[in-house]
Amino acid sequence: MVRYQKLGRVELNVIHLERSRRFYEEVVGLQYVDTGADGGIRLRCDHDHHNLVLHAAPDAGLRCAGFMLENVAQFEPLIERLTRAGLEVHEIEADTCRARAQLRAVRIFEPLVGATLEFYVPLPDSERPFQPSVARIQRLGHVVFNTPDAARAIEFWRDVLNFRESDSLGEFVTFMRCWPSPWHHGIGIARFERHCLHHVNFMVTEIDDVGRALSRLKAASSDVVFGPGRHPASDSIFLYFLDPDGLTMEYSFGMEAFPEAHPREPRRMEPTPGNLDYWGSVRDPRCFTGAGANATPELVGEKA
Template identity: 70%
Template sequence: MIRFRKFGRVELNVTDLARARRFYEEVVGLQFVAIGADGELLLRCDHDHHNVVLHEAASAGLRVAGFALEDEAQFAPLRARLEQAGLQVQDVSPSLCARHMQQRAVRVYEPLVGAVIEFYLPLADAARPFLPSVARIQRLGHVVFNTPKPKEAIAFWRDVLNFRVSDAVGEMVTFMRVWPNPWHHGIGIAKSTSHSLHHVNYMVSEIDDIGRALSRLRKAQSPVVFGPGRHPASESVFLYFLDPDRLTMEYSFGMEAFPEEHAREARELPLRPEWLDAWGSERDPRCFTGAGPNSTPDLVSEGA
């Protein structure tokens, strides 16, 4: 069975790189790492070399979602399963791996969520302390994909990639663990009419980080589009807000953790307001809509 460490990196397209850098550093609280060879911006929120990459583009949206594997031995069964499922697996070039502080990485275009997915092994010596600024971020938490084919996508991530379903709220969204990572979900599959980014999550260390963010977001004129509230499924306190390109971001505090063995059964929860937010906040219609389609297949060859 394929074993993962975590959801560890995300690449986003933004329409104004300088504006996005100010927002993600000063408002979200990510730490600047470097400017890449192609002008992309590398940022971090935990001990990894970087977790977030921003690329300037004509339209905003998800570019790449990256998942760290447990060790080198996972690449062979991963490639076999992906190729058996009919996907073309592309090795990321050694030069790009070096720029990303990775031992090895592969990419595929996953058509059911409509995104380029990267599987990688970070360099062991890439770790260094993360210095929190405006928010005490612990880690990149999860990514949720909008897709018109949620049932097929859930089956792929469960049966091919060995992710585990934790809970589903009606047919609206299904939460899946990056097994054997313990957190309630590292990805979500959300039902939509098109492919786009639903949201990216940052897990913070204190509930005060949620409260302090409210005034900081207001000063930055970043719309708060859902919360603060509590998700009964994952037990997380949440706050959703929009970045300058209207991509949805989330802070969350606390989350159910699962043991590797003898985990509870997945639940099918009713699609009712109280299962979305136990505190009763109302969601802004701009929440979770994304700014454009997810990444395209040509980005797989970019890793060559």
């Protein structure tokens, strides 16, 4: 079985690179790391080398999601499973890995969620202390994919990638954890008319981080599109807002944790307003709809 540490990295295509950098540094609270050889701006929100990469592009959207494996021994069962599923696995060159503070990495294009995925192990000396700024971000929490083929995507992530289901809201969205990571979900798969980004989550350390964000987002002219509220499924307090390109981001505080052995069974909850939010906030229609299509390997301009 494939074992993961967590969702480690998200890469976004953005229209105005410097504008987005300022937003994610000054408003969201990430820390600038460096600019890669490909022009991507790398930022972080915890002790990892980087957790978010911004790339200049004509259209905004998801470029890649990166999942940190538990150790290098996980590559063999992962590649075997992916190959058996008919997917082409691309090994990332050693020089590129070193530039990204990775020991080893492979990349695929997963057609069911319509996204490029990367699986990697970081270099052992790549961690460094992180000092929070405007928000006490604890970690990159999760990414949720929009897809018109949600049922088959859930099967793939469960049966091939070895993610575990935690809960679902009818056919609307299914939450899955990066097993054996304890957190309620590291990804979500949402039913939608096209492949695009649903949202990216940053988990904060205290509930006050959610409250203080309201004034900061207003001053930055960033629209709050859902919340504050509380999700019954994960028991998280949440706040959703739009980045400069209309991509949905989330702060959340608190989340159910699962034991590795003998976890509770996943629940199927009705997608009612009360099951979306205990507190009764109303969701803006712009929330969760993405800004553009996910970047395909051709649009990214690379296979690995």
